[in-house]
Amino acid sequence: MNIVLLGPPGSGKGTQGQLLAEDFNLVQLSTGDLFRQILQDPGHPLYDKLQVVKQGKLVSDEVVNAVVEDALTKLKNAKGVIFDGFPRTVAQAEALDKMLNSMNKKVDVVINFDVTKHVLLHRLLGRRICPNCKRIFHIRQGYTECPDCRVQLITREDDNEEVIMKRFNEYNEKTAGVKEYYLNSSDCVFINLTVDDPDITAEEVHNEIVSELAKKGLAQ
Ligand SMILES: [Zn+2]
DSSP, rough: OOEEEEEOTTTSSSHHHHHHHHHHHHHEEEHHHHHHHHHHHHSSSSTGGGGGHHTOOOOHHHHHHHHHHHHHHHTTTTTOOEESSSSOOOHHHHHHHHHHHHHTOOOOOEEEEEEEEEHHHHHTEEEEETTOOEEEEEEGGGHHHHHHHHBOOOTTTOOOOHHHHHHHHHHHHHHHHHHHHHHHHHSSSEEEEEEEOTOOHHHHHHHHHHHHHTTTTTOO
16 A cells, blocks of 8 residues: 655644554655765765755756655665655646556555644644754653753744745645646545544544545454
């Protein structure tokens, strides 16, 4: 089973991807993680092309697709893959279909995390980070310092309402086409998950996803 996760930064899709990967024995493929791995390996064939990431520039569809294809060929024998942070454009979605087709596979499920502005702000404005190990906490956990590093937690500079809303709107504009693409595809199951309760736990969201998958006969 191959799953695509769609959702803005702060939607919790990364965490949900981890839980699904554990439950269904799938491999989670986060493009952010792949970029970081390649950038630490100067011998990697895509190392030079990814230098734009360090300059804070956007990575072209062509390069993103090459990164994903490279990772997928190494995962030929996986039971399934969870795509986190990809595809972000229609061109990437089309490329992914082609890659999977050539392996006699397809996107089976798309899970769209429809998070309200209210929930997003609650989550991200309450976020605190350890300046040393970069671990992320939420004020409701009650920490003021990192339990490992014993240093004061800080608020990330871009975790303010203006930046969060800008990212949210940009995300929606950019990915509207991808959502349409999968909604119009007869080949995959599209699950829309509305997250409008700021206090919902990751476990509760996970249970909702598993129950939706079960309804479609996909949760064995
Ligand atoms: Zn720390």
